[in-house]
Every structure is written in C-alpha cells, then in structure tokens.
Amino acid sequence: MDIATLKTKGLLRAVSAAPAMPAAFPFGLGLAGLHEVAEAGYGDRAAVTGFVLAATRQAKQGAWLWISQTKLAGDLGHVSQAALRQMQAVMPQRLNVETRTLAEALWAVEEAVVSGAVSLVIAEVEAADFTATRRLTLASGRYGVPVILMMPQTCEGATAAATRWRIRPRPSAPNRYDPQAPGNPRWRAVLERCRTAPNATGASFDLEWNDETLSLSVVSGLAAGPAAPRPAERETPARRRAS
Amino acid sequence: MLHEKSAHGLTVAAANAAAKLAGIHAGMRFSDARASLPALMAEEIDREADARALRLLARWMNGYSPLVSLDGEDGLLLETTGCDHLFGGEAAMAVSLSGRLTQTGYTHQIAVAGTPGAAQALARYGGTESAPQILPSGAERSGLCELPVQALRLSPEATTLLRRFGLTRIGQLYEIDRKALTRRFRSRQAADAVCLRLDQALGLRLEPVAPLRPPPEHAWRLACPEPLTQAAGVEAGLQQLAETLYADLSGKGLGAQHFVFTAFHSDGQVSDVSAQAARPVRAADHILRLFREKIGKIDPGFGIDLLLLEALRTGPMDMGSRPLSGDLAATSVDEVALSALADRINARLGDGTVSLTLTDARHAPDKAERRIPFTGEMPSAEAGLRDMQGLRPVRMLGWAERVDVIAQVPDGPPLSFVWRRVLRRVVRSDGPERIAPEWWLHLPGQAARPAALPRTRDYYRIEDAEGRRYWVFREGLYDDGRGQLPEWFVQGLFA
Known part of the structure; x- marks a missing residue:
C-alpha cells in the first residue's frame, strides 16, 4: 500500500502538533495560543502594555500586527516606537490597524492569524466574549500565531483564552542613584485563569522590569514593599499653584 | 420644450x-x-441633471471604448481605434450603439470619422437622418466640404465675420490664402483659431483629447450572451475574468496594484467597484478575495450584459522565491504575505486602515513619530531611531493633556496634579529633561510675534502614590518673558 492510498483512506494525515504550552511563567504568553491581559483599574493600561512587552521579549522574530479600536486609541494613546525599541532586544516590525468597531477588530485579528504573515498579533479591544475567544484560540492553535488581547478592567466572565492576567502597577523599585526618582517599574500580575496549568490559577507574581538588562524578575513580597524612604522634606518657602 | x-x-x-x-x-x-x-x-x-446624465452615459460608453471624453454639454467623443473589431467593424459598432441608445430613449446622432473635429462636425451638422454617418479616414476633405462653417467649433464672432466675407461652407475655406484670411481678422489669435480648427478637422494637426477616466493599462471584457440577473453570475464572471487576467499578466511578468470591475447594465446603468493592492499582484484568488467584500454592491437589476475588469498601475512583480526555512532567512518578515494581509484588511475596512509608524529624527516627542499608510514595504526597523535619549513612556497620548499642577516655582517637579478629574499625589519624580523647541523652524522674520513661538519644555518622570508613572512637562519657563505663566501637560504614561 503506497502513501497516496493511505492518505485517501485517512490512515495517514498531516499532523500539525500545537507547540507545547509551557506550564511556567509566562505560561505561553506571546509564544502560542490566545492570552488576555486585563487592567486592574482604569488607567493601568501602561502597566498592561509594559507587562506584555516585557513578557514577549523572547517571542519569535517577525512582523507584529497591532490592532486597536479607534476610540480606545484616542483614550489610551498609542505605543511609541521609542518605547518598543527600549523594551525589545530586537526591534520588531510593526503594522498598525485601527478599526471602528469591536467586530472589525476581532475580524482583523482572525484574518491576520489565518494569513500566517505575522509572528504576533496584539489587539486592544473593549471586550471579547466566549465565542470570539474560542474562535481565535482555535485559529491561533491551528496556524501557530500567538495572539494577545489587551482588555479594559471590565473584562470578566468566561473565556476560552489560555490565560487571563490582571495587571496593576506597584510602587517602583528603589532607585540606586537618586532616592527621590522612580526606579525600575514593578507590577503585580495575577493569573486569573490558566488552562495549561490549572493549579497555577490565582497565582500572583510581583514582577520587576530592568530596562538595562531587559530582564523580568520576580521580586519577593518584602522587597516589593513600600517605596524607599524619602529624605526629610526640605523647607520650601514658595509653593505656588501654577494654573 | x-x-x-x-x-x-x-x-x-x-x-x-x-x-x-x-x-x-x-x-x-x-x-x-x-x-x-x-x-x-x-x-x-435642469442643466446639472443633464450634466450628470451625460457623465453616466459616458461611463456606460466605456463598454465600447476605454477612452471617452465629454464634448460640450451634449456630446460624447469616443476613441474607437482598436475597439471596432470587437463589434465587427465601425459600421456595425455604430449601429449597435445607436440601437442601444434608442432603447434607452435618447435621441442621438452618430458620426464616425478619422479626426475628432470631423466626427464632431458631421454629428452636429451632418444632417438630420438618424442613421450613423461614417467617413473613412482620409476622406475628411471631401466629406466636410458641404458643411456650414459653424461646424468647425468657432466662436460666434468668427462665424459672423466669415459669413460677412461670404464664406459659409467649410469647402470654401480650403482654397483661401491663409495670409489673406489672417489679415481680415481683428486679432491674430482669432485668425489662428479658424486655421487651427480647420487643420484639426482635416487631420493636419493633432487634437489632444482628455478622457474622463484614465485609460487602463490592461482590460478584459466578458460579453454575456444572456443578460446576467443573478449575483452568482456576476461572481462567476469576475472569476473568469480574473483567471484571464492571471494568464495574460503572468505571460508578461506583470502585476497590478489597482483593479476596477465594471458591470454594464442593459438599461444603461453602470456600476463599478475598485480594489487596491499594496504591491503588484495578479493571482486570481487574491483578486477575488479583494473584491469579495465589495461585489455585493453590484446589483444585477434588470440584467448585466457586459463585465469589464481593468488593471491600472501595473508594474513588474517581485518574483523572489520564499526562503526554504525561516531560520536561514535574513529577515523573517515576508513582505508579500504581509501585503496580501494588508490588502484584505484595507479592502474590507477602508483604504489606509493598515499603517506603519515612521520615526523622524526630531527632538519634540510628539513630532518624532508619524503614521503612514502601508505601501507594501517595511522600513528598516532601526530607521530614524536615536540612541541618545532618555527613557520614553510606553504609551504616548494622542495629544498632550493639560493638567492642573501644584509645583515648586520656578523649576520644581509637580507635587500633585489633577489628571482626568482625579487628584494624584506625586511620590517620586525625576527630571527635568529639557527639550528646546526647534528654533530653526522659527527663524526671525518668519514668525510674527515671539508669543506665537513654541516654548521650551521641561519633562519630568513622576510616580504617584498608587505606583502609576507619568511623563509630564511644563511648557515654558517662568522667566522666559512670554507674558503668560507656564502650563503643565501629561504627554505619556510609563509602564
């Protein structure tokens, strides 16, 4: 029996094994599958963006497609090329798509995943229900293009995504050179849902991003305490309100 | 009337x-x-409605020839060179055109001649019978001989003057000495106009014709023996045309970036859809995908009897083969696949939806980046980026937002500020990073008032009690002599 016959009988078929999802931090974020990263409160989008860029620094090289809804981009700003350069060891090629509606944004995500032309799709959307996430998860698994959805703090409920993270900023690390200046950024990342490692669900990570070594490290709860003590306030004779 | x-x-x-x-x-x-x-x-x-109807008719005439131009308020000029054989010769083409116009209810007069001037003169003054008049190329001299001089598209004054000389027929102008004729006119221009029109009608001088639409570089027609009344038929027709296009263009090694698909309805209506590609393409399935979202706009109505697919902006196609393995490739970005993706997104969500971020070598952070539509080529990732600059926020707001700040005077960092209606107490701060305005853009003499010039900005990296980090700046200094006090803005958010 030759190969063609085997194929027609369905005994032999192409198997595209999904890449194994690592069961350790960051649980495949930016490497495979669909992941949701949500804000803990309004205004935490910068922390979400920082976390995503930090966690994807080992992503496979290639073009990125950054999809956002116009009204969200107007409210939360856009990711600057300079910051991308400062946070990624190898600068990715980035294409931007701005859509009017949520449906168009999700359609663009799926289209990009199916095309296989990009190595990572990041979408900033206002919501994504179970059906949409299920659809994107299947497409992402089938075509091997990871997808990250950045969601607002209203993101709740069922999801088919591999993980759902909730990120809040924390007081930054002490600055070695100037105790009054902010240091390395720190975030608290809570793993709300995790399909690959169900017993990791609910784990919380206190993370610190080092912008010189481009490394993300877990800091202990003690070190992640309150900010470094400030020197005593100097007497400031003139404090005035400048419009 | x-x-x-x-x-x-x-x-x-x-x-x-x-x-x-x-x-x-x-x-x-x-x-x-x-x-x-x-x-x-x-x-x-209603002259506006007439003009609209004439343009619609001109668009419909594209079914006969790609080059159609308006002739005054009530005429159309078709360049039929190379088109008449599709209808079995000039006479058959004119008869078919006349029949279709009669069905639609237009009174018309058709003339075919070797020059635009002669065709126009014959159509407008050649008689009242409705049968098309055909003047073989080269026979203009004898054909126009008996027509009145008005047929030469002259100004009313020139016509009156010629009539006063006793010159009423075009034939009478042939033998007249040009110099003698010029002397009779008040100005040289008026006399030259008469000679020019005469020469153009006789084919002695070229007459440029401005077509309404740019002529396509390649076009494929599909005449339907039975009018199409189903949308499925239109799609099948497009598929057939796209396959012909692929065969033709691949023979020439070409691709096209702009496609126009036109349906000519049997009731004189025309509907068309167009699709653009980021780089030259020719694959039939790609073209079909570009049109898939739009083809629904073509409503077959009473029937479509001609489909036309035109390719504009053709160019040589990038024939490079894909790398065998992603690991060996110099770059892992496949621009061809990216353009195909961008085309599909643009086709559905509107042109210009997919954009690139370009970095300019400018100091002002809000002017250092701009977005341009993706045109099929990725810029070098490092282009325009500078190494020597401070930390930049991960999110830049679309525009700097003005905030109320309590800060030390004259150059202290903020102590607290209100942004988006929430009071934020500053715990730690770093700065300032002073960014001066681009003085070379505002040299003396160009700017009117010093108050209108941009002011120096002092940027601070600050962190509030909740751990959120901001990039704020004070626009202006307290002693820069601009009159008004400096103002504070939030420019971006740090991770």
Missing part, C-alpha cells in the same frame, strides 16, 4: 423634434414660442 432664465427673460433652451417642426428653436423668447404654438409643453431646464 425646455426654457431657462436669461438676461432677456425666459428663453427657449432646447426643443424637441415636434417643436422644431413648428419653428421653435433654442435661443428664441419663450413668449414668442408660446404665441406661435399655444399648446406648447414647457418645463424648466
């Missing part, structure tokens, strides 16, 4: 055949016309 308001009151603007028989012609007073024929039906002329 149609009338319009003029300087002399209501005048007749156009009259149909029956009214003309009764002696009513364009230009006569409306009251005279009404007096001579009390049963006259009159209506006001």
Whole structure:
C-alpha cells in the first residue's frame, strides 16, 4: 500500500502538533495560543502594555500586527516606537490597524492569524466574549500565531483564552542613584485563569522590569514593599499653584 | 420644450423634434414660442441633471471604448481605434450603439470619422437622418466640404465675420490664402483659431483629447450572451475574468496594484467597484478575495450584459522565491504575505486602515513619530531611531493633556496634579529633561510675534502614590518673558 492510498483512506494525515504550552511563567504568553491581559483599574493600561512587552521579549522574530479600536486609541494613546525599541532586544516590525468597531477588530485579528504573515498579533479591544475567544484560540492553535488581547478592567466572565492576567502597577523599585526618582517599574500580575496549568490559577507574581538588562524578575513580597524612604522634606518657602 | 432664465427673460433652451417642426428653436423668447404654438409643453431646464446624465452615459460608453471624453454639454467623443473589431467593424459598432441608445430613449446622432473635429462636425451638422454617418479616414476633405462653417467649433464672432466675407461652407475655406484670411481678422489669435480648427478637422494637426477616466493599462471584457440577473453570475464572471487576467499578466511578468470591475447594465446603468493592492499582484484568488467584500454592491437589476475588469498601475512583480526555512532567512518578515494581509484588511475596512509608524529624527516627542499608510514595504526597523535619549513612556497620548499642577516655582517637579478629574499625589519624580523647541523652524522674520513661538519644555518622570508613572512637562519657563505663566501637560504614561 503506497502513501497516496493511505492518505485517501485517512490512515495517514498531516499532523500539525500545537507547540507545547509551557506550564511556567509566562505560561505561553506571546509564544502560542490566545492570552488576555486585563487592567486592574482604569488607567493601568501602561502597566498592561509594559507587562506584555516585557513578557514577549523572547517571542519569535517577525512582523507584529497591532490592532486597536479607534476610540480606545484616542483614550489610551498609542505605543511609541521609542518605547518598543527600549523594551525589545530586537526591534520588531510593526503594522498598525485601527478599526471602528469591536467586530472589525476581532475580524482583523482572525484574518491576520489565518494569513500566517505575522509572528504576533496584539489587539486592544473593549471586550471579547466566549465565542470570539474560542474562535481565535482555535485559529491561533491551528496556524501557530500567538495572539494577545489587551482588555479594559471590565473584562470578566468566561473565556476560552489560555490565560487571563490582571495587571496593576506597584510602587517602583528603589532607585540606586537618586532616592527621590522612580526606579525600575514593578507590577503585580495575577493569573486569573490558566488552562495549561490549572493549579497555577490565582497565582500572583510581583514582577520587576530592568530596562538595562531587559530582564523580568520576580521580586519577593518584602522587597516589593513600600517605596524607599524619602529624605526629610526640605523647607520650601514658595509653593505656588501654577494654573 | 425646455426654457431657462436669461438676461432677456425666459428663453427657449432646447426643443424637441415636434417643436422644431413648428419653428421653435433654442435661443428664441419663450413668449414668442408660446404665441406661435399655444399648446406648447414647457418645463424648466435642469442643466446639472443633464450634466450628470451625460457623465453616466459616458461611463456606460466605456463598454465600447476605454477612452471617452465629454464634448460640450451634449456630446460624447469616443476613441474607437482598436475597439471596432470587437463589434465587427465601425459600421456595425455604430449601429449597435445607436440601437442601444434608442432603447434607452435618447435621441442621438452618430458620426464616425478619422479626426475628432470631423466626427464632431458631421454629428452636429451632418444632417438630420438618424442613421450613423461614417467617413473613412482620409476622406475628411471631401466629406466636410458641404458643411456650414459653424461646424468647425468657432466662436460666434468668427462665424459672423466669415459669413460677412461670404464664406459659409467649410469647402470654401480650403482654397483661401491663409495670409489673406489672417489679415481680415481683428486679432491674430482669432485668425489662428479658424486655421487651427480647420487643420484639426482635416487631420493636419493633432487634437489632444482628455478622457474622463484614465485609460487602463490592461482590460478584459466578458460579453454575456444572456443578460446576467443573478449575483452568482456576476461572481462567476469576475472569476473568469480574473483567471484571464492571471494568464495574460503572468505571460508578461506583470502585476497590478489597482483593479476596477465594471458591470454594464442593459438599461444603461453602470456600476463599478475598485480594489487596491499594496504591491503588484495578479493571482486570481487574491483578486477575488479583494473584491469579495465589495461585489455585493453590484446589483444585477434588470440584467448585466457586459463585465469589464481593468488593471491600472501595473508594474513588474517581485518574483523572489520564499526562503526554504525561516531560520536561514535574513529577515523573517515576508513582505508579500504581509501585503496580501494588508490588502484584505484595507479592502474590507477602508483604504489606509493598515499603517506603519515612521520615526523622524526630531527632538519634540510628539513630532518624532508619524503614521503612514502601508505601501507594501517595511522600513528598516532601526530607521530614524536615536540612541541618545532618555527613557520614553510606553504609551504616548494622542495629544498632550493639560493638567492642573501644584509645583515648586520656578523649576520644581509637580507635587500633585489633577489628571482626568482625579487628584494624584506625586511620590517620586525625576527630571527635568529639557527639550528646546526647534528654533530653526522659527527663524526671525518668519514668525510674527515671539508669543506665537513654541516654548521650551521641561519633562519630568513622576510616580504617584498608587505606583502609576507619568511623563509630564511644563511648557515654558517662568522667566522666559512670554507674558503668560507656564502650563503643565501629561504627554505619556510609563509602564
């Protein structure tokens, strides 16, 4: 029996094994599958963006497609090329798509995943229900293009995504050179849902991003305490309100 | 009869055949016309609607020839070179055109000649019979001989002058000495105009014709023996055309970036959709995908009898083969696949949806980046990025947002500020990073008032009690002599 016959009988078929999802931090974020990263409160989008860029620094090289809804981009700003350069060891090629509606944004995500032309799709959307996430998860698994959805703090409920993270900023690390200046950024990342490692669900990570070594490290709860003590306030004779 | 308001009151603007028989012609007073024929039906002329209808008709004429131009307010000029054989010769083409126009209800007069001037003269003054007149190329001299001089598209003054000389027919102009004719006119231009029009009609001088639409570089037609009434038929037709396109263009090694698909309806309507590609393409399935979202706009209605697919902006195609393995490739970005993706997104969500971020070598952070539509080529990732700059926020707001700040005067960092209606207490701060305005753009003499010049900005990296980090700046200094106090803005958010 030759190969063609085997194929027609369905005994032999192409198997595209999904890449194994690592069961350790960051649980495949930016490497495979669909992941949701949500804000803990309004205004935490910068922390979400920082976390995503930090966690994807080992992503496979290639073009990125950054999809956002116009009204969200107007409210939360856009990711600057300079910051991308400062946070990624190898600068990715980035294409931007701005859509009017949520449906168009999700359609663009799926289209990009199916095309296989990009190595990572990041979408900033206002919501994504179970059906949409299920659809994107299947497409992402089938075509091997990871997808990250950045969601607002209203993101709740069922999801088919591999993980759902909730990120809040924390007081930054002490600055070695100037105790009054902010240091390395720190975030608290809570793993709300995790399909690959169900017993990791609910784990919380206190993370610190080092912008010189481009490394993300877990800091202990003690070190992640309150900010470094400030020197005593100097007497400031003139404090005035400048419009 | 149609009338319009003029300087002399209501005048007749156009009259149909029956009214003309009764002696009513364009230009006569409306009251005279009404007096001579009390049963006259009159209506006001709508010149805008006429112009619209003429343009629609011109678009429909693209089914006969790609080069159609307007001729005055009531004429169309078709360049039929190379098109007539599709209909079995000039005579058959004119008859087919005439038949279709009669069905649609237009009165018309068709003439075919070797030059635009001769065709125009024949169509407008060549007689009243409705049969198309065909003047073989080279026979202009004898064909135009008996026509009145008005047929040469001259100004009314020139026509009057020629009539005073006793020159009423075009044939009389042939033998006249040009110099003698020039001397009779008041100005040289007027005389030259007469000679130019005569030469153009006779084919001695070229006459440029400005087509309404740019002619396509390649076009494929699909004439339907039975009018198509189903949308599925239109799609099948497009598929057939796209396959022909692929075969033709791949023979030439070409691709195209702009496609126009036009459906000519049997009732004289035309509908068209267009699709653009970021880089030259020719694959049939790609073209079909670009049109998939839009083809629904073509409503077959009473039937479509001709489909036309035109390719514009053709160019050589990038024939590079894909790397065998992603690991060996110099770059892992496949621009061809990216353009195909961008085309699909643009086709559905509107042109320009997919954009690139370009970095400019400018100091002002809000001017250092701009977005341009993706045109199929990725810039080098490092282009325009500078190494020597401070930390930049991960999110830049679309515009700097003004905030109320309590800060030390003159150059202290903020102590607290209100951004988006929430009071934020600053715990730690770093700065300032002073960014001066681009003085070379505002050299003395160009700017009117010093107050209108941009001010120096001091940027601070600050962190509030909740751990959120901001990039704020104070625009202006307290002692820069600009009059008003400096103001504070939030420019971006740090991770």
